[in-house]
Amino acid sequence: xxxxxxxxxxxxxxxxxxxxxxxxxxxxxxxxxxxxxxxxxxxxxxxxxxxxxxxxxxxxxxxxxxxxxxxxxxxxxxxxxxxxxxxxxxxxxxxxxxxxxxxxxxxxxxxxxxxxxxxxxxxxxxxxxxxxxxxxxxxxxxxxxxxxxxxxxxxxxxxxxxxxxxxxxxxxxxxxxxxxxxxxxxxxxxxxxxxxxxxxxxxxxxxxxxxxxxxxxxxxxxxxxxxxxxxxxxxxxxxxxxxxxxxxxxxxxxxxxxxxxxxxxxxxxxxxxxxxxxxxxxxxxxxxxxxxxxxxxxxxxxxxxxxxxxxxxxxxxxxxxxxxxxxxxxxxxx
Amino acid sequence: xxxxxxxxxxxxxxxxxxxxxxxxxxxxxxxxxxxxxxxxxxxxxxxxxxxxxxxxxxxxxxxxxxxxxxxxxxxxxxxxxxxxxxxxxxxxxxxxxxxxxxxxxxxxxxxxxxxxxxxxxxxxxxxxxxxxxxxxxxxxxxxxxxxxxxxxxxxxxxxxxxxxxxxxxxxxxxxxxxxxxxxxxxxxxxxxxxxxxxxxxxxxxxxxxxxxxxxxxxxxxxxxxxxxxxxxxxxxxxxxxxxxxxxxxxxxxxxxxxxxxxxxxxxxxxxxxxxxxxxxxxxxxxxxxxxxxxxxxxxxxxxxxxxxxxxxxxxxxxxxxxxxxxxxxxxxxxxxxxxxxxxxxxxxxxxxxxxxxxxxxxxxxxxxxxxxxxxxxxxxxxxxxxxxxxxxxxxxxxxxxxxxxxxxxxxxxxxxxxxxxxxxxxxxxxxxxxxxxxxxxxxxxxxxxxxxxxxxxxxxxxxxxxxxxxxxxxxxxxxxxxxxxxxxxxxxxxxxxxxxxxxxxxxxxxxxxxxxxxxxxxxxxxxxxxxxxxxxxxxxxxxxxxxxxxxxx
Numbered sequence: 001x002x003x004x005x006x007x008x009x010x011x012x013x014x015x016x017x018x019x020x021x022x023x024x025x026x027x028x029x030x031x032x033x034x035x036x037x038x039x040x041x042x043x044x045x046x047x048x049x050x051x052x053x054x055x056x057x058x059x060x061x062x063x064x065x066x067x068x069x070x071x072x073x074x075x076x077x078x079x080x081x082x083x084x085x086x087x088x089x090x091x092x093x094x095x096x097x098x099x100x101x102x103x104x105x106x107x108x109x110x111x112x113x114x115x116x117x118x119x120x121x122x123x124x125x126x127x128x129x130x131x132x133x134x135x136x137x138x139x140x141x142x143x144x145x146x147x148x149x150x151x152x153x154x155x156x157x158x159x160x161x162x163x164x165x166x167x168x169x170x171x172x173x174x175x176x177x178x179x180x181x182x183x184x185x186x187x188x189x190x191x192x193x194x195x196x197x198x199x200x201x202x203x204x205x206x207x208x209x210x211x212x213x214x215x216x217x218x219x220x221x222x223x224x225x226x227x228x229x230x231x232x233x234x235x236x237x238x239x240x241x242x243x244x245x246x247x248x249x250x251x252x253x254x255x256x257x258x259x260x261x262x263x264x265x266x267x268x269x270x271x272x273x274x275x276x277x278x279x280x281x282x283x284x285x286x287x288x289x290x291x292x293x294x295x296x297x298x299x300x301x302x303x304x305x306x307x308x309x310x311x312x313x314x315x316x317x318x319x320x321x322x323x324x325x326x327x328x329x330x331x332x333x334x
Numbered sequence: 335x336x337x338x339x340x341x342x343x344x345x346x347x348x349x350x351x352x353x354x355x356x357x358x359x360x361x362x363x364x365x366x367x368x369x370x371x372x373x374x375x376x377x378x379x380x381x382x383x384x385x386x387x388x389x390x391x392x393x394x395x396x397x398x399x400x401x402x403x404x405x406x407x408x409x410x411x412x413x414x415x416x417x418x419x420x421x422x423x424x425x426x427x428x429x430x431x432x433x434x435x436x437x438x439x440x441x442x443x444x445x446x447x448x449x450x451x452x453x454x455x456x457x458x459x460x461x462x463x464x465x466x467x468x469x470x471x472x473x474x475x476x477x478x479x480x481x482x483x484x485x486x487x488x489x490x491x492x493x494x495x496x497x498x499x500x501x502x503x504x505x506x507x508x509x510x511x512x513x514x515x516x517x518x519x520x521x522x523x524x525x526x527x528x529x530x531x532x533x534x535x536x537x538x539x540x541x542x543x544x545x546x547x548x549x550x551x552x553x554x555x556x557x558x559x560x561x562x563x564x565x566x567x568x569x570x571x572x573x574x575x576x577x578x579x580x581x582x583x584x585x586x587x588x589x590x591x592x593x594x595x596x597x598x599x600x601x602x603x604x605x606x607x608x609x610x611x612x613x614x615x616x617x618x619x620x621x622x623x624x625x626x627x628x629x630x631x632x633x634x635x636x637x638x639x640x641x642x643x644x645x646x647x648x649x650x651x652x653x654x655x656x657x658x659x660x661x662x663x664x665x666x667x668x669x670x671x672x673x674x675x676x677x678x679x680x681x682x683x684x685x686x687x688x689x690x691x692x693x694x695x696x697x698x699x700x701x702x703x704x705x706x707x708x709x710x711x712x713x714x715x716x717x718x719x720x721x722x723x724x725x726x727x728x729x730x731x732x733x734x735x736x737x738x739x740x741x742x743x744x745x746x747x748x749x750x751x752x753x754x755x756x757x758x759x760x761x762x763x764x765x766x767x768x769x770x771x772x773x774x775x776x777x778x779x780x781x782x783x784x785x786x787x788x789x790x791x792x793x794x795x796x797x798x799x800x801x802x803x804x805x806x807x808x809x810x811x812x813x814x815x816x817x818x819x820x821x822x823x824x825x826x827x828x829x830x831x832x833x834x835x836x837x838x839x840x841x842x843x844x845x846x847x848x849x850x851x852x853x854x855x856x857x858x859x860x861x862x863x864x865x866x867x868x869x870x871x872x873x874x875x876x877x878x879x880x881x882x883x884x885x886x887x
Contacts, residue, residue: 032771036778038472040770041788042391042479045779045810046491047471054470054551079550083383085558093575149606156614164614165607170578170598171373177358179575186351188360282602282611284577292603295735295770 008318015314016307020072023306024065027299033057034081037296055081068303078300082293087304091286096179097167098285100197101277102270104205109212110263117220117259118252121228132217139214144273148207148280155203165282168197204281208273212266219262223255230254256327264320271309371886372595374868375578377608377620381601382579385569386541386557387526388461391475393877396526397621398599401581401881402444403529403563406435406454407520411880412872414644414696414795416521420449420530420564430515430830431498437506441588443532444568451502456533458500458510460542467544467551476527476793480518515830521794524876535562566592566882577601592882593870605737612636618865621877625683625742628861637864642696643857644875645740646689646800647789649751650852654781654813658723662850667717668785669707669853671758672751676709681746682858689854691843692801696875698832699797699839704847714758727761731777731786736769739860740789747787747855778811787855794876797839798827805846812851819845 035051036043052058056067071078077087120132156164168174168181174193177184182201185194227233228251236246274287286305293301324331380394387399408419421435441449461477463485469492471478483492496518498511512519522528531541539556546552556562561569566589567581581597600617602608608620609627613634623631623638632638651668653660674688691700718724732748733741741747745766752762767773777786788811793799798806806823808815822845826838862873870883 032775034771035472036771036775039475040774041790042475043774043778047478048779050489050491051470051472054467054472079546079552083381084551084553086552090574097575149610152607152610152614156616157610160614163616165377165602165611165616166578166600167576170375170573170576170580170600171596173362173571173580175358175360175362176573176575181576183354184358187354187356187358188362189356190360190362279604280607282577282600282604282607284575284601288603295768297771 005318005322008314012311012314016310019310020068020303020307021065023303024068025061027297027302028057028061028064030297032297034297034299037082037298072307077304080293080298080301082296082298082301087300090289090301091304091308093179094284094286094289096181097283098271098274098278098287100167100180100182100201101205101208101283101285102267102274104201105208105270105273106212106263106267108205108209109216109266112209113213113216114220114252114259117217118224118247118255120217120221121224124225129221133221136214136217139210142210144207144210144276145280147210148204148277151203151207152281162203163200164203167200167284168193169200172196200283204277204283207280208270208277211273212263212270215262215266216259220255220259223258224251227251227255253327257324260320260323260327264316267316372593373598374594374596374619374881374884374886375598375600375617376881377602377611377617378599379601379603379605379608379622381574381577382572382599384553384557385559385561385572386531386553387529387561388477388531388541389473389544389553389557390527391472394599394601397877397879398569398579398581399526399529399561399563400565400878401567401597402561402565402569403526403531404565405524405526405528405530406437407523409524409794409874409876409878412874413642414792414875416524416795419524420454424520426830431513432509432511433519434503435508435510437508438588439506441564442586443535443564444562444584445532445535446586447532447534449530449564450505451508452505453533454508454530455500455502456536457530458497460536462495462497462500464542467546468542470551473544473551474527476525479793480522480525515828517798517827517829517835518796521796522799524794529563532562535560564588566590566880567597570596587882590882593885594881597881597884612863612865618868619863619871621862622737622739623861623863624737625681625861628683631863635866637866637868639862639864639871639873640683640685640859641862641873641877642875643685643687643694643859644696645789645791645860646692646694646857647740647747647787647855648689648692648804648852649785649787649855650777650811651785651850652781652783652811652813653851654810655784656726656728658721658726659728659784660814661721661723663717663721664723664726665850665852666707667714667721667723667758668755668760669714669850670710670717671714671760672707672754672853672855673709674853674855677747677750678856681743681750682856683742683861685859687857689856690847692804692846692852692854693797693843694792694800694857697792697795697797697800698836699843701840701843703840704844705850706847707850707853711754711758718759724759725761726759727763728755729763729765729782729784730755731765731767731773731783733769733773734766736773738789739791740856740858741787742858744787751787778809780810781813792876797836797842798823801839801842801846802827805851814851816849819849 035048080087080090116132120129123129152164155162172193174190175188177187181197182194233250236250275291278285278288290305378394382395382398383392384390384395390396405419406421407416410417421437424433424435426433469488481496483495496512496516498513501509539560540554541556543554566584566587568584570580570582572579579599583592583595602611605624611617651659651665658664678686678688690706730752733744755762767776777783802823822842829835829838867887869887870885871879
């Protein structure tokens, strides 16, 4: 087990090198550079050349890459060309928002999706089954940003139940510790700030959860249906076990394997959904920031982000693989 | 292993929550989050980039600076005329190169130090003596735009500095000397980039230390955490994690104190999201209202303010692109082919006007007596035939994913203009590009573009800031080299007598419209909106809205 984990982590190093070189070259081949974005309509060719020179963008690409690698070895991601702040600082301030949002969305998707998928399978062909299958189809098809606008139109503009934008009411003047606003509120005992941050999470996390929720419902339903037809379930029922025991010990545990796999994959997809959700809800997170960085040709931010995502992706998949052995004792990692 | 029961999980979370509770210090003053009636949250489209306006050229940084800092002269409220700021009066000497400013007395910086002539000189000398990365065009954009260069230019491309020296005559009298007469003075000194900072704070927070390496510019703490001016609001906090910047009332302000206790700028980049935030009460106002939202929001009772149009949208023609475009008849044909009135009526907000000059009529030097190119497709066809360009094909670049005050809906504008061009027999090849940086890059450098549209919002009320910016030297955007025209600009800029200078700008506008490097299309009034119960703000053509007069009814 330990060797398996170490081996997987060591695989990260060549992956990151290859990825960073490809990315580095690809980014610099895009038309226009940060100097154009910085100067906007005001730029003259001389000004742009001066900025390129100042940023060292007029040097050979391999020289620039060498500098980048030297910095990366020191874990220094450089300075954002658009905000002029350290990339690490930007990430520390913005990642927590995205993490809060994606975790809340994932809790909704798993907490609602698995029970709903299970019930749909148990009541196959009845109203609940049709409703959840149909509903999940709609969930997959509706674009996140459209759903976001609709949710805001109903619950913020008309009912005034939830805020329509941001992560927290700025007039609260809440204290920042970790930039996880809910956690910060608990840590500093500013209960109103924690509750307000949770309140701000409701609409965006529902919007973001719509697609993974729909997928989890469908996969759970299919997987449970398959397991229900297995001989061991019939045996368990014949033995006179209560329905609850059969459900938990036999059906759900066996049906969870494909669901766990899909959750690992969905976590990656959540990030792309977060870009749209954060933009629509003016939610300060990494997604919207990186989307802007592409337009700004903010090379340091883009490089740093992709590399961090690569690491996260590898770690999430590692966790998924490890969870198999807990769900299904027949799977053993070596 | 058995699946953990939900009850166990909930208990675990509760224990964890209790464990972290109170393990960090709250630094909240009990006074924050005061009554909603003295706190205004205003929605803006982007984060400010930097809090020291010396280094800023983006609108959002300048908006913050305008509340925290003051300049020697400032635009009149709701207009572009030069009026007293930190200086009560100003007079040029006989040669027009040295200006004497009489300063207000009894003004204090936010750190309690005195504002005086000495402080003015500290500021001007700081900019003038900029070194290293502070000379980069993206760091001191406006200084370079107005003054050209520095005391010691480190880049050979930089022109000599227009600014020469600053002399403090006594506590309230200061002389600014310039190397030549320039039409930009004193109007350009209204720019927030020429805000006067506290010398003590500049020194304390190492304000001129723009450090780091070539590709790794690092701003000093002054520019990110300690902006110290004399304005009606003081900087309180910049919460990047929540996309908000908080200012608080300066209780020791020398003029009428701000009516708001707290002013918060909240970044909401999406235009629709800003509108929804206003309707749901998250914010009590926002800027850059979409033209389609102006009437509906007005009808709902929101306070819609329309800024006087201080911008221009133009169709640029690159004479180095298609060789046919160097023929004046072809350019005239394009001008006659465009139904600009229809575009203004159908696609621009109420109050927009067709442009006959490359600058709005509120700026001195505007000329109503220039060659006008009223919509005339028959004439356009005849001119094309005469020039042997009846089957002309043009690459037409237009931007996507952007709104600008002068160009609220680029795609609609493109569709109308290209339909007009097709109607006179020109084949249009559409090239949509993402605004930043693809479009800007493609249209302002190289020579592969034929026609595109772009625009400009004025920085201050001066003709040179519009037409000089476009046509005072050869530029890739237009691809022409007209020495006579360039010399005419130099002559106008260095004329000291204001009346004579205005006449020269009128003549320049005529020359430009005869030479027709492109076609001015429209002036569009941008809108800014406030909540139903917020009053007291006056819209400014220079986006110099003063939030100190804002109040809740």
